Amino acid sequence: xxxxxxYFRMITTSLMRRRSRMLVALLAIAVGATILSGxxxxxxxxxxxxxxxxxxxxxxxxxxxxxxDTPLNEDTLDRALTHISxxxxxxxxxxxxxxxTINELPVRVAATDMEGAxxxxxxxxxxxxxxxxxxxxxxxxxxxxxxxxxxxxTLEIVYTPETESxxxxxxxxxxxxxxxxxxxxxxxxxSEEDYFFIPLEDIEELTGVKGVYDVAELxxxxxxTELTSMSDAIRTNVPEVSARAVKRVAQSETxxxxxxxxxxxxxxxxxxxxxxxxxxxxxxxxxxxxxxxxALRKALGASNRNIIREFMGEGLLLGGIGGIIGSGxxxxxxxxxxxxxxxxxxxxxxxxxxxxxxxxxxVTGLACLLPVRSATEVEPAIVLKGE
Amino acid sequence: MSLLxxxxxxxxxxxxxxxxxxxxxxxxxxxVAIMGPSGSGKSTMMNIIGCMDxxxxxxxxxxxxxxxxxxxxxxxxxxxxxxxxxxxxxHLINYxxxxxxVMVAQxxxxxxxxxxAMEALARVGLADRAKHLPSQLSGGEQQRVCIARALINYPExxxxxxxxxxxxxxxxxxVLDVFRQLHRDGSTLIVVTHDPEVxxxxxxxxxxxxxxxxxxxxxxxxxxxxxxxxxxxx
Ligand SMILES: Nc1ncnc2c1ncn2[C@@H]1O[C@H](COP(=O)(O)OP(=O)(O)O)[C@@H](O)[C@H]1O
Ligand SMILES: [Mg+2]
Numbered sequence: 131x132x133x134x135x136x137y138f139r140m141i142t143t144s145l146m147r148r149r150s151r152m153l154v155a156l157l158a159i160a161v162g163a164t165i166l167s168g169x170x171x172x173x174x175x176x177x178x179x180x181x182x183x184x185x186x187x188x189x190x191x192x193x194x195x196x197x198x199d200t201p202l203n204e205d206t207l208d209r210a211l212t213h214i215s216x217x218x219x220x221x222x223x224x225x226x227x228x229x230x231t232i233n234e235l236p237v238r239v240a241a242t243d244m245e246g247a248x249x250x251x252x253x254x255x256x257x258x259x260x261x262x263x264x265x266x267x268x269x270x271x272x273x274x275x276x277x278x279x280x281x282x283x284t285l286e287i288v289y290t291p292e293t294e295s296x297x298x299x300x301x302x303x304x305x306x307x308x309x310x311x312x313x314x315x316x317x318x319x320x321s322e323e324d325y326f327f328i329p330l331e332d333i334e335e336l337t338g339v340k341g342v343y344d345v346a347e348l349x350x351x352x353x354x355t356e357l358t359s360m361s362d363a364i365r366t367n368v369p370e371v372s373a374r375a376v377k378r379v380a381q382s383e384t385x386x387x388x389x390x391x392x393x394x395x396x397x398x399x400x401x402x403x404x405x406x407x408x409x410x411x412x413x414x415x416x417x418x419x420x421x422x423x424x425a426l427r428k429a430l431g432a433s434n435r436n437i438i439r440e441f442m443g444e445g446l447l448l449g450g451i452g453g454i455i456g457s458g459x460x461x462x463x464x465x466x467x468x469x470x471x472x473x474x475x476x477x478x479x480x481x482x483x484x485x486x487x488x489x490x491x492x493v494t495g496l497a498c499l500l501p502v503r504s505a506t507e508v509e510p511a512i513v514l515k516g517e
Numbered sequence: 518m519s520l521l522x523x524x525x526x527x528x529x530x531x532x533x534x535x536x537x538x539x540x541x542x543x544x545x546x547x548x549v550a551i552m553g554p555s556g557s558g559k560s561t562m563m564n565i566i567g568c569m570d571x572x573x574x575x576x577x578x579x580x581x582x583x584x585x586x587x588x589x590x591x592x593x594x595x596x597x598x599x600x601x602x603x604x605x606x607x608h609l610i611n612y613x614x615x616x617x618x619v620m621v622a623q624x625x626x627x628x629x630x631x632x633x634a635m636e637a638l639a640r641v642g643l644a645d646r647a648k649h650l651p652s653q654l655s656g657g658e659q660q661r662v663c664i665a666r667a668l669i670n671y672p673e674x675x676x677x678x679x680x681x682x683x684x685x686x687x688x689x690x691x692v693l694d695v696f697r698q699l700h701r702d703g704s705t706l707i708v709v710t711h712d713p714e715v716x717x718x719x720x721x722x723x724x725x726x727x728x729x730x731x732x733x734x735x736x737x738x739x740x741x742x743x744x745x746x747x748x749x750x751x
Binding site: 132133135136137139140143144146147148422423426427428429430431432433436509510511513515 | 560564567569570590593594596597598602604606608610611612613617620621622624625626628629650666
C-alpha cells in the first residue's frame with residue numbers, strides 16, 4: 131500500500147466511522163453551501179428574468195390633454211397615434227376617471243379598454259378574471275377588502291350627474307344606477323388598488339358622455355431616443371395633446387434590483403461567516419476531543435506537517451462533500467423560491483456548481499486554521515499521562 | 518558502549534525534583550524493569566528516554582548520541598526511528614482496525630506494508646483479529662495490537678509504561694509471554710511498572726523513590742526462567 135492510499139484511508143475512515151460529530155460540521159457546511167448556491171443562483175437569474183419580463187411591456191408613454199379646455203378624445207387620440215408606427219405600438223389604454231357611489235360610499239371608478247390595459251400593465255395580478263364584457267367590474271384589493279367584495283358578488287354603481295339644482299329630490303331623481311358583477315380582484319401593490327375598473331362602454335352608459343378620456347397609457351417597443359422623437363412629433367402635430375415618455379417599470383425597478391442584489395450579497399456573506407464559525411467550533415471540539423489521538427500520532431513519529439495534512443485533509447474533504455450536497459440542494463432551493471416568488475423556472479448556471487464547491491472548501495479550510503494550530507500544539511508526552 | 522546511558526539526569530518542576538540525579542545504563546538485548554510507587558518519577562523517566570521530554574540537567578546518550586539537547590523536531594525523528602512505545606491505556610485509534618493501527622506506525626516511519634503489519638499481528642497472536650476495531654477487542658488483545666505497533670519498525674528500544682496496569686491476570690500473563698518472546702528475539706525492553714510480579718520476570722530491576730534511583734536488583738533466575746519459557750513455547 132502506498133503512503134497516499136494510507137493517507138486517504140485514514141482521513142476517510144475518520145469521517146465515516148466517527149459520524150455523529152462530523153455530521154454536525156457537514157450539516158453546517160451543506161446548509162451554508164445550499165444557501166450560498168441558492169442565493170447566488172437567484173442573484174444572477176432574477177434580474178435576467180425580470181428584465182426579460184419587463185423589457186417589452188409596460189406603459190412607457192402617457193398622453194394627457196394639453197390644457198383643461200380640450201379634453202383628450204377619440205379624435206385627438208387617433209391623431210396622436212398616427213405618429214407612432216403601428217409595428218412598435220404594443221398597447222393603448224385610455225383611462226377615464228369618475229366619482230361615483232357604491233353602497234352610499236363615494237369611490238372612484240376607472241374606465242378603460244381592458245385589452246389595452248392588459249398590455250400596458252402586464253404585471254397587474256388579478257385573482258379571478260379581467261372584465262370581458264359590459265356589466266363586469268374589477269375591484270382594487272384595498273376596496274375589495276374594505277367593502278367586503280368577492281369575485282362573483284354583485285354591486286350597484288350610482289352616478290350622480292352635475293346639476294344646477296340644490297334640491298335633494300332633484301339630485302336623487304337624476305341619479306343613474308347600474309348593477310355589476312365582480313369578475314376579479316386587482317393586486318398591484320400601488321394606488322390602483324383603491325379603484326373600481328369598469329369597461330369604457332359602461333361609463334359612457336352611466337354618464338351619457340362618449341369618447342373623452344383623462345389620460346391614455348401607451349406601451350411602445352422603442353428605445354428612449356425613439357420615444358423622445360415620437361413625443362416631440364405628437365406635441366408639434368397635435369397641440370391639444372401632451373405626450374410624455376415615462377420610465378418603464380423595468381427601468382425604475384433597476385434600482386430596486388440593485389438593492390435586492392446587494393441584500394442577497396450581504397446575506398450570503400453573513401451565511402458564509404456563520405458557516406465558518408460553526409465549522410470552526412466543531413473542528414475545535416474535534417481537535418480537543420482527539421488530543422489523545424494527536425498525541426499518539428506524534429508519539430509514533432508524526433511531524434507537525436503530518437498532523438496539519440491529516441487534519442486539513444479531513445476538513446477539506448468535509449468541505450468538498452458539503453459543497454457538493456449544498457450546490458445540488460441550492461439549485462433546488464433557488465428553483466422553489468423562483469417558482470413561488472417569480473412564477474418562473476430558473477436557468478441552471480453551470481459555473482455556480484464548481485464555484486460553490488470551491489468556496490465551501492476554502493471556507494472550511496479557513497475555519498480549520500485555528501483548530502489545526504491547536505492540534506499541532508499537542509504534546510506527545512500527554513499520552514503517557516492521564517491515568 | 519551501552520545502547521542507552523543516563524548520566525546524572527534530573528527533571529525539575531519548580532522545587533520538585535521529579536527525577537533527581539539518575540544515572541543508569543541499558544545494553545542491547547537487555548530487559549530492564551523500572552519499579553517504584555506512584556509519583557516516583559517513572560513516567561518522567563520514560564518520557565525522557567522516549568524522546569518526548571528533555572531533562573533539566575544531565576545527559577542522555579542513545580547509541581552514543583546525546584539527545585538531551587536536541588530540538589523537538591529532531592527528537593520526533595529519533596523517536597520515530599529508534600523507539601517503540603507501549604502504553605497502559607493502549608492508545609489505539611478507535612476508528613481504525615487493528616491492522617490499520619499497526620500500519621499507522623509504518624505510515625509515519627516509512628511505508629505502509631500490509632503484509633508486514635499482518636506478520637506483526639501474527640507474532641502477538643492476533644492474525645484473526647486484524648480487521649477488528651479496538652472496541653471489538655478485549656483489553657489484552659488491544660495491548661497486543663499496541664505491542665505489534667511498537668515493534669513494527671524494528672525499534673532499538675521498546676518502552677512500555679505500565680503495560681499490564683489495565684489488564685487482568687490472564688491477559689497480563691499473555692503480555693508477559695509476548696515480552697519473553699521479544700527478549701528471546703533480541704529486542705531491548707524497558708518496562709515501567711509498580712507491580713512486583715511484572716518486575717520479577719525482567720532480567721534486572723531498578724527502583725525509583727522520590728525521583729532517586731535507590732536500588733538495583735539482578736534477577737538471578739532469569740536464565741532459568743527464559744529456558745523454561747523456551748521449553749513451554751515449543
Ligand atoms: N509536567 C509536570 N509539571 C509538574 N509536575 C510534574 C509534571 N509531570 C510530573 N510531575 C510530577 O513529577 C512527579 C513524578 O511524576 P511521574 O513521573 O508521572 O510519576 P510516576 O509515573 O512514577 O507515577 C510527580 O510528583 C508529578 O506530580
Ligand atoms: Mg506514571
